[in-house]
Amino acid sequence: MAGMGMALSASAQTAPPGPPPGGPPEGPRRFAPPPPALMWAPKKTPLTPYRAPNRPWWKLADVRALHKGQANWTQPVIRGADIIADWHQLAPGRTTQELAYSDNRTGIIVWEGEVRVRMAGQEPFVARKGFEINVPHRVPFTLEALPGAPALYLEIHATSDMPLYPVATNPTAPKPVQGYAYAQRLLTGGPGGFDAMNKPYLDYYKDVVEGGARAGPFISAQHMFVNNIRGRGVATPPASNLGHFHVGYDEFWFVMEGNVTLQVEGVPVFTASAGDVIMAAQGRWHRASFGGPEGQMGTRVAVNPYPAGLHGFTVESGGRQ
Numbered sequence: 501m502a503g504m505g506m507a508l509s510a511s512a513q514t515a516p517p518g519p520p521p522g523g524p525p526e527g528p529r530r531f532a533p534p535p536p537a538l539m540w541a542p543k544k545t546p547l548t549p550y551r552a553p554n555r556p557w558w559k560l561a562d563v564r565a566l567h568k569g570q571a572n573w574t575q576p577v578i579r580g581a582d583i584i585a586d587w588h589q590l591a592p593g594r595t596t597q598e599l600a601y602s603d604n605r606t607g608i609i610v611w612e613g614e615v616r617v618r619m620a621g622q623e624p625f626v627a628r629k630g631f632e633i634n635v636p637h638r639v640p641f642t643l644e645a646l647p648g649a650p651a652l653y654l655e656i657h658a659t660s661d662m663p664l665y666p667v668a669t670n671p672t673a674p675k676p677v678q679g680y681a682y683a684q685r686l687l688t689g690g691p692g693g694f695d696a697m698n699k700p701y702l703d704y705y706k707d708v709v710e711g712g713a714r715a716g717p718f719i720s721a722q723h724m725f726v727n728n729i730r731g732r733g734v735a736t737p738p739a740s741n742l743g744h745f746h747v748g749y750d751e752f753w754f755v756m757e758g759n760v761t762l763q764v765e766g767v768p769v770f771t772a773s774a775g776d777v778i779m780a781a782q783g784r785w786h787r788a789s790f791g792g793p794e795g796q797m798g799t800r801v802a803v804n805p806y807p808a809g810l811h812g813f814t815v816e817s818g819g820r821q
Contacts, residue, residue, distance in 0.1 A: 507536035507537070507538055507812075507813045507814070507815055507817065507818065507819040508536055508537050508538075508539055508541055508810055508811065508812055508813070508819075509533065509536040509744075509810075509811045509813060509819045535819070536813065536818075536819030538815065541747065541812050542747060543745060543747070543783055543812065544745075544747075544782060544783025544784070545783075547765060547766050547781070547783065547784055548750075548781040548782045548783050548784060549781070550779075550781055551579075553575075553576045553577055553578070553579055554577075554578060554579055554580070554750075554779060554781065555779065556762070556764055556767045556770070556778060556779055556780075557762075557770055557772055557776065557777075557778050557779075558577045558776060558777040558778070558779075559772070559773075559776050560611075560773075560775035560776055560777075563575050563577070563587050567589065570589070571589075571591040571650065572589060572590055572591050572594060573588070573589050574586050574587070574588050574589075575587040575588075577654075577777050578656075578750075578752050578777070578779060579659075580659060580749070580750040580752075580782075581659060581749070581750070581782075582658065582659055582723065582749050582750070582804075582805035583656060583657070583658060583659060583723075583724070583750070583752075583803060583804070583805055584656070584657050584658075584659050585654055585655065585656045585657075585752070585777070585803070586654070586655055587652065587653075587654055588651075588652070588653055588654075588655055589650050589651065589652050590613075590615075590643065590644075590645035590650060590651040591645060591650055592613070592645050592646065592647045592648060592649060592650060592651075593644075593645065593646075593647060594644070594645050595642055595643070595644040595645075596642050596643045596644075597642070597665070597670065598640050598641070598642045598665070598666055598669040598670065599640060599641070599663045599664060599665050599666075599670075600620075600635075600637070600638050600639055600640045600641065600663070600664045600665075600666070600691075601635070601637060601638070601657060601658075601661040601662070601663060601664065602637065602638065602661050602662050602663075602664055603637050603638075603658065603660065603661055603723075604637050604657070604658035604660075604661050604721070604723045604724050605634055605635060605636055605637060605658075605692065605698070605719055605721050605724045606633075606634075606635040606641075606655065606656065606657055606661075607632070607633070607634060607635075607655070607656035607657075607718075607719050607724060607726045607803070608627075608631075608632070608633035608635070608643075608653055608654070608655050608656070609630075609631070609632055609633075609653060609654045609656075609754055609756075609801065610627045610628060610629060610630070610631040610633070610651070610652075610653045611629055611630075611652045611653060611654065611775060612629060612649065612650065612651065612652035613628070613645055613646070613648070613649040613650050613651035613652060614626055614627070614628050614645070614646040614648065614649075614651065615627045615628070615631075615643050615644065615645060615646065615651045615653065616643070616644040616646055617633060617641065617642075617643060617701070618641060618642045618644070619635060619639055619640075619641040619700065620639050620640045620641065620691065621639065621691070622700055625700075625701060626646065627701060627703075629705065630703065630704040630705035630706075630709075630756065631701055631702070631703055631704065632701060632702045632704055632718045632726065632728075632801070633700070633701045634694070634698055634699060634700055634701065634718065634719050634726075636691060636692025636693055636694065636698070637661075637691070637692040638664065638687070638689065638690065638691040638692060639691045639692060640664075640666050640669075654754060654777070656724070656726070656803060658723045658724060658805070660723075662677065662680065663677070664687065665682070667684055697717060697720040698719060698720060698721065699718075702718050704728065704756060704799070708728070708730065708799075709757060709797070709799075715728040715729060715730035715799060716728060717807070718801075720807045721807070722805075722806065722807070723805050723806075724805065725802075725803070725804050725805065725806060725807045725809070726801060726802075726803050727801070727802045727803075728756070728799055728801055728802075729799065729800050729801075729802055730757070730797065730798070730799045731790045731797075731798060732790060732794070732795050732796065732797060732798070733758065733759065733790045733791055733792045733793055733794050733795055733796040733797075733798060734789055734790060734794060735794060736761050736769065736789060736791065737763075737787065737789055737821075739763065739769070741763075741787055741817075741821060742763075742765070742785040742787060742814060742817075742821075743763065743785055743786050743787025743788070743813075743821045744785070744786070744787070744811040744812055744813050744821060745765075745780075745783055745784060745785050745786065745811075745812050746780075746782060746783065746804070746809060746810060746811065746812070747782075747783065747810055747812060748782065748810070749782055749804055749805050749806065749809065750779060750780065750781055750782045750804070751779070751780050751786070751802065751803070751804040751809075752777060752778060752779040752780070752802075752803050752804075753777070753778050753779075753788060753800040753801060753802050753803065754776075754777055754800070754801040754803070755772050755773060755774050755775060755776045755777075755778065755798075755799075755800055755801075756774065756799040756800065756801050757774055757797060757798050757799035758774065758790060758791075758792050758796050758797055758798025758799065759771050759772065759773055759774075759790065759791035759792035759796070759798055760772050760776075760778065760788055760789070760790060760791060760798060760800045761788070761789050761790070761791035762778050762780070762786065762787070762788050763785075763786065763787045763788075764780050764781075764784050764785070764786045765784040765785040765786065766784065767784075771791040771792070772791075787821050788800060
């Protein structure tokens, strides 16, 4: 049925405003989300299919197997209407071509090796496992894999964004991309920047896991919301707890720490491990919980296009999962 009575909320995966990620733990929260509103809400029918490369569960081991023996490779894992994500591996000593992206922030999660990040307007820094990197729109950047081990990282973009190449470091015209031809142009609008909710990077393991800082949003911008959600492992909720769904967008998660159990409408329940990427297609009921041994700490990095994205719940749930 396309329309049904639903309790609608924007709070399930959306953390309230708080101190910047990596800052000191905050005191008791004074934020109270608005009560859910009872409305007739459209739910996708039939279910949105998973079209390659999209799948409910990309195990990191499966990604590695696809590129066994390759020093440098890229593996698409998310191709949504709003957001795309790819795994990249760079051999030690290799540096990416300098580029920027047209209209939205770029999110990067480093998983293995060490990466020297050069971003226009910022001092270079070295990122390692668990670093989250935030590159504003139209800010040129490069990634260099330092000696010792390949660099493995997940890179996230808005689907509509296109790469831009500074002429000073790219004198030859890039090859056409997806039907676009490149020519030298003067571009206006200037580069993006940083603010209280958007910092250049977060050393998640040092600042949050070891340092005790509160997990929360790392990138918070229209078309790009990257939100760290941390908690302890619990018994898997009953199948009758459907969780919620999103009317207009897909959502995916990177498992940063521990395990995450995901129930998605039409998909057998599974428990993913650190390094895996999991996805709920648009309009499907889904419920994420922290799996593994009860009490074990876990982190899922939720990625969707809207900081105040709409969540639809059953009326019986009261707007909670």
